[in-house]
Amino acid sequence: MSETPAESGSLADRISKPTGPNPTADAFQPKSGTSWADEVASPATETPPKVSETSEDIPQVDGATGPFGGSSLHEPDYQVEVKLADMQADPNNPLFSATSFExxxxxxxxxxxxxxxxFRKPSKVQEKTLPLLLLNxxxxxxxxSQSGTGKTAAFVLNILARLDLSSEQMQKTPQALVLAPSRELARQIVGVVKVMGAFVQGLITEAAIPQDAASRGKKLEASVVVGTPGTVQDMIKKRLMDSRSVRILVLDEADNMLDQQGLGDQCVRVKALLPKNIQTVLFSATFPxxxxxxxxxxxxxxxxxxxxHEDLTVEGxxxxxxxxxxxxxxxxxLVKFYGLMTIGSSIIFVKTRETALAIEQRMTAEGHKVVSLTGGYEGAQRDVIIDAFRMGQAKVLITTNVLARGIDVQSVSMVVNYDVPDKFVGKGKFVADPQTYLHRIGRTGRFGRVGVAVTFVSSRxxxxxxMEIQKYFATEIIQVTTDDWDELEDQVTKIIKSSRAGANFQDGARMGGT
Structure with missing residues (x-):
């Protein structure tokens, strides 16, 4: 089904007023006119962990699980800040900060x-968030939280800790619901839950994503459900999913979900169909x-x-x-770039489905092996395409912003912005979209590796x-001339090869993050 049904009225009008444990708590508010990525912290003083080459130190993947080629956690120096809504919280409580999972x-x-x-020890984000999440x-x-800092593991551990799996009935009753903006991210999170909960007796995890005709109408029986908002809403209304026992609601990539009129409306409606006293958890890399x-x-x-985090948006x-x-x-x-894009693997981001299809057809006709993935494909087709890309069977993927969020594929060494990311603000006007740019280029340079982000500019x-995006992140996007192709090719090749060599070094130095 469509994930963006229309309904009159603004999103803000359909969200209930604060009624939580401390409705008067200060609102979560970044400094005006900046993104969280602009907040530069002083370098932390702790000594980075030594790199070990023993097999015991082969670290976990981040985001996607091992079989799906996820990236490692490389935890740089940064500071985690916490603001408590309940000012009576005791900072001397032994769970105020946790330095070990035990x-x-x-x-x-x-x-x-x-x-x-x-996982050897909690990441810095997990040290602070897990005690807060596990409070009773x-x-x-x-x-x-930046991708790769441990947010997925944090909310998954909280879910696993709160499940009641004491009976077969409860094992089949949804108790935790995670909403994600795309089926690809939902499937990725399902994989994390299954791996992390592999030893939890009675755990059943299912995806609530748009299904093919043969699967429609089937009742969803699982203790943990991960899905897209429109499908979850539809299944609850059709009584294919029992929402009465849900006690935890998580929104991953929450800013994207709440900012899009359709997805935001659906999230609000889903929450209205859940019990009133649930724990609500929102995670995202950016909150405009x-x-x-x-x-x-x-x-x-x-x-x-x-x-x-220092230079969060551009590191590596x-x-x-x-x-x-x-x-x-x-x-x-773009065609000239094909040889460079296949050194590792690459994602080409375009603005529309039509552009994605046209580029795929033209490049395929010229003998280049590329695949495209957009919201226009049926669910099963999308699963086959993204899985082939994860496993390296396809090296170049053309997509719209459907894959800009959260998708973790370690081998991606180049991102091409075929179209500069922008957003519609009404009256025929489009403006720069820094958040989408950040999430797009974040598909490469994963967690300490080096990657290349190339943007094509064809008009004033x-x-x-x-330039607006460059100013927003206080970074430098360097113009490279195409007159000397050999020189350009040599520069880009060196960067990509250094990223692949550096991967072996970085993989020994991770802690605990998904």
Whole structure:
């Protein structure tokens, strides 16, 4: 089904007023005019862990699980800031900050799953968020956290710790619900839950995503459900999913979900179909100012966690742009880039499904092996395409923003912004979209590796938007001339090869994060 049904009225009008444990708590609010990524923290003083080459130190993957080629956690220096909604919280409580998973009171079965993923100690984000998430009575949480810092593991551990699996009936009754903006991210999270909960007796995890005709109408029986908002809403209304026992609601990539009119409306409606006293957890890498009020209303009285990190938006990513005379020149240069894109694997981001299909058809006709993935494909087709890309069977993937969020594929060494990311603001006007740019380029340069982000500019408007993005993140996007192709090819090849060599080094130095 469609994930964006229309309904009159604004999103803010349909979110109930704060009624949580402390409705008067200060609202979660980044500094005006900036993103969290602009907040520069002083370097931490602790000594980075030594790199070990022993087999015991082979670390867990981040985001996607091992069979699906996920990336490792490389935890750089940053500071985690916490604001408590309940000012009576005791900072001397032994769970105020946890430096080991054993301190959290998790069951042996959950700890076995943690250790099986080669978690050695909590990441800095997990040190602060897990005690807050595991508080009793449960508290809401709003968290800003870069991909790869451990947010998925944090909310999954909280879910596993709160499940009641004492009877077969409860094992088949949804108790935790995770909402994600795309089927690809939902499937990825399902994989994390299954691996981390592999030793938890009676755990059943299912995806509530748009299904093919043969699967429709089947009742969903699972203790943990991960899905897209429209499908979950539809299944609850059709009584294919029992929502009466849900006690935890998680929104991953929450800013994207609440900012999009259709998805945001669906999230609000899903929450209205759940019990009133649930724990609500919102996680995202970015929370633009215009989304903050929705987040506070959606998760009232929430504890708040922010991660401030030096050069967060650009670490390890070489950002360049190419001046192209017109759309045909953009395509011609893209074809030239094909050899570079297949050194590792690459994602080409375009604005529309039509552009994705046209590029795929033209490049395929010229003998280049590429695949495209957009919302226009049926669910089963999308699963086959993304899985082939994860496993390296397809090296170049053309997609719209459907894959800009949360998808973790370790081998991606290049991202191409075929179209400069922008957003519609009404009256025929489009403006730069820094958040989408950040999430797009974040598909490469994963967690300490080096990657390349290439943006094509073919008009004055494109250039102005890209300069706005550059200013927003206080970074430098370097213009590279296409006149000397040999020199350009040599530069990009060196960056990509250094990223692949560096992967072996970084893989020994991770801690605990998904």
């Amino acid at each position: 301190q959290l009171g998790l069951s042996e079965d959950i700890l076995k799953g943690v250790m099986s993923m080669n 009575p449960p508290h809401n949480l709003i968290g800003q 100012d215009n989304v903050v009020k929705y987040a506070n209303q959606f998760a009232p009285g929430a504890n708040q966690m922010t991660l401030r 990513i070489k950002q360049i742009y190419l001046d192209c005379d017109n759309d045909q020149a953009k395509y011609d240069i 408007g494109d250039w102005e938007k890209l």
